[in-house]
Amino acid sequence: MFALLKSQRRRRLLERPIPERWMEAVTDHLPIFEFFPDDQAQRFLSHLKIFMWEKLWIGAGGFELDEEMKVIIASQAARMARGLPLSAFDRHCEFVIYPDHFVNPDEDVLPGPLHGEAHPFGTVVLSWPAVLSGLEYPCSGYSTILHEMAHILDMSSGYFDGTPLLHRGKDYGPWAVACQKYYSAMRDHPEESFLDLYGAADESEFFAVATEAFFGLPEIFADQAPDLFAEFRRYYGVEPLIIPCYCESHDPPDDDDYEEMGYPIIPPRDPMDNPFF
Numbered sequence: 001m002f003a004l005l006k007s008q009r010r011r012r013l014l015e016r017p018i019p020e021r022w023m024e025a026v027t028d029h030l031p032i033f034e035f036f037p038d039d040q041a042q043r044f045l046s047h048l049k050i051f052m053w054e055k056l057w058i059g060a061g062g063f064e065l066d067e068e069m070k071v072i073i074a075s076q077a078a079r080m081a082r083g084l085p086l087s088a089f090d091r092h093c094e095f096v097i098y099p100d101h102f103v104n105p106d107e108d109v110l111p112g113p114l115h116g117e118a119h120p121f122g123t124v125v126l127s128w129p130a131v132l133s134g135l136e137y138p139c140s141g142y143s144t145i146l147h148e149m150a151h152i153l154d155m156s157s158g159y160f161d162g163t164p165l166l167h168r169g170k171d172y173g174p175w176a177v178a179c180q181k182y183y184s185a186m187r188d189h190p191e192e193s194f195l196d197l198y199g200a201a202d203e204s205e206f207f208a209v210a211t212e213a214f215f216g217l218p219e220i221f222a223d224q225a226p227d228l229f230a231e232f233r234r235y236y237g238v239e240p241l242i243i244p245c246y247c248e249s250h251d252p253p254d255d256d257d258y259e260e261m262g263y264p265i266i267p268p269r270d271p272m273d274n275p276f277f
């Protein structure tokens with residue numbers, strides 16, 4: 001009964017037109033939207049409506065969230081969801097946005113300051129400056145939004161274990177083989193990895209870091225790990241290689257950039273000592 005009501009509510013929600021001002025924000029902040037194939041553009045817009053209208057949005061620490069900020073965040077989430085079913089993020093319930101990098105009250109478990117956090121009960125916490133730096137360097141392979149939303153997808157299978165709910169039973173075998181191969185290689189030879197070494201912390205972080213690279217550094221990913229890339233392409237249902245790069249620099253943000261933007265410097269992460277995020 002509840003599922004029926006939910007699906008009726010979602011159908012009505014999806015029939016509502018997209019507000020014009022949302023499209024302006026999408027065009028301004030997600031220029032790759034124009035390169036999405038038609039079916040993916042439609043699915044993107046449906047996911048955008050679900051994120052905007054179904055999820056709870058909370059400004060924390062005195063942060064005043066406006067509609068454009070919500071569209072900026074929801075667009076990034078919809079970008080990664082555009083090849084996934086509309087139910088893909090049903091376990092996600094709310095966004096909590098802080099005005100700066102934040103510290104988890106339980107600092108013993110989660111050393112801060114943090115850029116983002118995903119909770120098993122469906123809350124995604126983001127630092128607004130981290131969101132902005134991900135936008136500023138779209139081809140760096142760094143995106144806090146994609147990272148935390150990947151954790152939510154990971155949880156769709158019931159656990160943070162690096163394997164989301166795959167589309168077909170026969171996908172699990174090749175997925176496990178490819179992920180294990182590159183995860184083990186990263187732990188054994190971190191100096192050779194093309195992925196952010198934070199992915200060596202555990203399987204869940206590996207999936208989140210690889211998701212950032214899949215959307216942000218697809219040429220490098222496809223070149224360095226073609227078998228893993230094929231598994232991610234099948235899971236996410238998109239071909240990121242057809243999306244042209246629009247950044248001014250491929251370089252990831254470094255400490256100087258953060259300083260220029262006025263953000264606190266985040267010490268380099270040691271993946272072996274810091275297995276939480």
Ligand SMILES: [Zn+2]
Pocket residue numbers: 147151204205208277
């Ligand atoms: Zn993580």
